[in-house]
Amino acid sequence: MKVVNALDEQKSELEQQGEQEHQEQNQLTENKTGFVKMKKFHFIMMLFFIVFLSAGITAFSLSFGDEKVVTVGTERSEFNKLYMAYDTLKGQYFEGLDQTTLINGAIDGMVKALDDPYTDYMSVEEAKSFHNSISSSFEGIGAEIQEKEGQILIVSPIKGSPAEKAGLKPNDIIVSVDGKSLQGMTSTEAVTLIRGEKGTKVELTIQRAGSDAPIKVPIIRDEIPIETVYGEMMEDGIAKVQITSFSTNTSADLVEMLNDLQKQGMKGLVLDLRQNPGGLLEEAINISSMFVPKGKMILKVEDRNGKIKEHPSQNDGNPNFPLVVLIDKGSASASEILAAAVKESAGVSLVGEKSFGKGTVQTAKDFQDGSNIKFTTAKWLTPNGNWIHKKGIQPDVEVTLPEYASLSIINPEKELTLSSSSTEVQTAQKMLKAIGYDPGREDGFFDEATQEAVMALQTAQNLPVDGIIKGETTYKLMELLREQIQKNDTQLQKAVELLIEQMK
Structure with missing residues (x-):
């Protein structure tokens, strides 16, 4: 209120001056020069007052008026x-x-x-999901997703997850979640819709390359434990270890697994990085150091100014057994760091398909309200200085899985029965043939021969025998197909062949 008081004081002074001028004029002084000087003085004072008053009113309106000026x-x-x-x-x-x-x-x-699919602003709820993704467990369908050109793609389903059991595969496009379109959403926005409490149902609409129309896939959410290392002994002293992602304890779990396998007589190792979407950079470096000789390069990180930080192996990564690494189009980010490191710095052969191609590094910054921003800080280069972003890593020996490994998904809630005709019937016929129940045709028309093949499957699996593909029959059909793919894993078979040659 200081401005208002100043204006009042000036108004009072003006009134006094005006009264004085009136008295002086009534005196009718005979000194004309003095009269003119007095009038000039009061004119100047009036101008001064008007300017001051305008400035005061302006200051008042800026401070207290309806239209505020942002400072x-x-x-x-x-x-x-x-x-x-x-x-x-x-x-x-x-x-x-x-x-x-x-x-x-x-x-x-x-x-x-920024048009960067790996940079996201996350609300409080989305940030919680992000932190859960690298913790011990979370509840959802168990699939790594990514935004690409306005669409949400599956990078890889997690081993043993509801997403894997439902038949989701890398590069499947999630069109909608429970009928809500994901077009234009970020990956974190999509995750918020897809995740949910254990036991609840979510319906994804999936578009897969080669399929004519989108397919609705109902999935029951479950608890997804972040168990990232799986190992088993095979024949001829060869062990297989699969790393499904790079989480907090992955390197420690891998050390424990390798020690156990060596006690069982491991002579050669197949390291399976297929459908591994990546994870923590530090874990990728730690694991790479187990197989890359000390001092040899693991990766290089280049910042925005072109400054390069090198990450050589700090451990004596000279295993006393031969190694072959499996990769595919679902191998991304940290798994590509490991694959490139062992290939270029340790001479390890890569078998499978070209990897996904993610060559950037992200970090996350939390805000006080619990939200956060995940953003790209640098790009990483292979030991030889290659940037594999959007290019992927080419395997030394390229091997594809059988054609039936890329078959589409069948909606278990949709009924496929005698005389029906659709692309889903055609997919079911190909599945039936792959697992040993020949339907006689694969053109998408459900005839008596297809019905007989379905009934034979139902009889063998102790399911209600009605010749209809729906519900439990659909789930069992896709489950048996996964088992057949594992039995006829051409990529793994080739890796074993290479190991046997090295072990001779």
Whole structure:
């Protein structure tokens, strides 16, 4: 109120001066020069008062008026436009707006403007899901996803997860979740819709390359334990270890697994990184150091200024057994770091298919309210300086799985029965033939021969024998197909052949 008081004081002074002028004029002084000087003086004072009054009123309106001037951005002029947009919407939008929603939207907009599928702003709920993904367990369907060109793609289902059991595969496009389109969503927004409590149902609409139409896939969510290392002894002293992701304890679990396998007589190792979507960079470096000789390069990290930080092996990574590594199009990020490191710095052969191609490094910064921002900080290069981003790593020996390994999914809630005709019937016929129940045809028409093949399957699996593919019959059909793929794993077979040659 200091401005108001100053104005009142000036008004009082003006009134006194006006009264004095009136008295002086009534005196009719004969000194004309003096009269003119006095009039000039009062004219100047009047101008001074008008200027002062205008300045005072302006200051008052800026401080207390309806239209406020934002002073927050005076030191960061590049934000003036942002502040103006915020104030305009907050003050003039036809409905009341929530301040937090506007601010979160502004941050999200900045992130989306980067056009980087690996950089996300996460709400409090989304941030919780993100942190859970590298913890001991979480509840959901168990699939790593990624946003690419406005679509949500599956990078890889987690071993033994509901997603794997439902038949989801790398590069499947998730069109919608419970009928809600994912078009234009970030991966973290999609994760929020897909995840949920154990025992609850979620329906994904999936588009797979080679399929004519999207397929609805109902999945019952479950607890997804982050057990990342699986090992087994095979014939001829060869062991197979699968790493499904790089989580907090993966390197420690791998050491324990390898020690146990060596006690069982391991002479050669197949390290399976197929459908491994990646994870923690530190874990990838630790595991690479187990197989890369000390001092040899694991990877190089290049920052925005082109400065390169090298990461050589710190351990004596000279295993006393030969090694072959399996990769495929679901091998991404940290699994590609490991594959490139052993290939270029330890001469290890890679078998399978070209990997996914993710060559950037991300970090996460938490905000005080629990939300966070995950953003790309650098790109990583292979030991030889190659950037595999969007290119992938080519295996030394390229081997594909049998054609039936890429068959599409069948919706277990859809009934396939005699005289029906569809692409799903055709998929079912190919599955039946792959597992040993020949339907006689594979053109998508459900005839008597197909019905007989279905009934034979149901009889062998102790299912209700009605010749209809639906529900438990569909699940069992896809389960037996997965088992057949594992039995006829051409990539693993080739890796074993190479190991046997090395062991001679």
